[in-house]
Amino acid sequence: MSIIVRDVSKKFGDFAALDDVSVEIPTGSLTALLGPSGGGKSTLLRVIAGLESPDAGEVEIEGRDATGMPAQDRGVGFVFQHYAAFKHLSVARNVAFGLEIRKRPKAEIKAKVAELLELVHLEQFAHRYPAQLSGGQRQRMALARALAVEPAVLLLDEPFGALDAQVRKELRAWLRRLHDQVHVTTVFVTHDQEEAMEVADSIVVMAGGQVRQVGTPDELYDEPADDFVMSFLGPVTRLHGELVRPHDIELFTEPHTETSAATVVRVTRLGFEVRVDLERDGEELWAQVTRGTCEQLGIVEGRTLFVRRSAPARPVLATASGSAVAG
């Protein structure tokens, strides 16, 4: 285990940001701390980095007790949401910072900086200043700066939170590839379930200062520990009062076993997917179907359809009747 957090609690005034949290992060993994804002994930990351000291509990990094250790001695790389670029230093000097502090020989620093700038595709920006870079470039610089000191663990606090959607998507894929190249134990904080599922090997779901579930993206999606995890990891709707994924709702034009009648309230086309809002006995629910299904069943507002929850086996495909398809 690269990082072990044992029974850590942290309060800010009356607010319990972390309430008896224990987590283990395996060496070489890429882990996401996922949860709603105020759930304690950033605080946990900052406790691991030594930027916040816990009220109780222990932190171990690479087998060493780091609980009382100041941030500068922990050997962690930290990437901040708003980059924390050193504005008065050039890109190259930013990346060199940790090495200069460690008084490495000039030639070694130069070589290392060149290597890292190439890794983050900023070779031609070495002499620019952070103000002359875009958000995505600044964050890549910050990542190179954190990696320069060859940290035992790399911690990223909402690293893509301040970037626009397109750049976010690119950087996610790029972080994944980078991790495959560098293999440093990496923990990143996000409130975006899609980001966590796409990038991470393992996800720690946090809410209310507690760990709700730990697992691979598939485990969390398919076997959520509770309704909170289920609703946080993907879209949900209710059928007979039970939480269901909208793509697990089957629609029929004729009654079948266990189906019940529902009226189509609204049909929203979102490219390939179609969202069908229904009303069943005063209960509002929605189903996610493909465009093909929607046309095949002739779904229009006001029409009565028959709904049921698809068989738990996955993936769900068409069942008995020819007219039945679910996402």
Next chain:
Amino acid sequence: MASATAYAGTRRGFPVRWVLRLLVLAYLSLLLVVPVGYVLFRTFQHGLTPVLDSLTTASTVHAFQITGVVAFYAVIANTVFGVAAALLLVRHSFRGKRVLNALIDLPIAVSPVVVGLALVLVYGRLTGVGKALAHLGISIIFSIPGMVMATIFVCIPLVVRAVAPVLEEIGDDQEQAAATLGAGPLQTFLRITLPSIRGALAYGVVLALARSLGEYGAVSVVSGRLVGRTQTVTLLVQERYQNFDQQTAYACAVLLVLVAVIALLISRVLRPKELR
């Protein structure tokens, strides 16, 4: 923006703008431009030679030296204290922070003469503290240390108030990043914090310098105005004027104004964007 709107705006504001301009100009003229201009006129009324003569007498040169020494120590002390206090106020939370914040602004509210009297009350030769210090061979009142203390006091807010908002604005992200990269507190301060605040710091230092050079009230009480010993330039100007040596008084005054203007010009260049 549509040019029509801009035009309409200009039209509507036309008379108001001119009245305001006239008022401000008249106000500044009566209070500043005319008096300072008149001092300039009187100084150079008889050419440059008498000015240079009066500026090179032994007592004038000595007064400039005293002012320089007092301002130097006061500025050094306030620079160190100002940066430390700004860091304390912005980066730390502690009991009594509001009190400290209010105390720093006190010198603006308290008359410098009161400050001088207060220092005399505590450190004067007839008080306990003054006697104890006199035994150690240190005299505060009627000598340079007291004048430095009085000057420090009146300049206290200048560096703090220039630096604190910039510290606030840059936040502590960069300092935390430096810490995670292995920098200790001193390295972080020297490599990250200080370069980030240098513009604001220089601005505060220049303001403090200008204020130190021009201080009169507090220094007047504390120094005892001993001609040739504790007489600063401002005290000299007053003394010469009262003794009908107006030529020296005006010449020194003009030089003080010149130094102040240069300091202000420098401060304008150094002034951080956030405060401009």
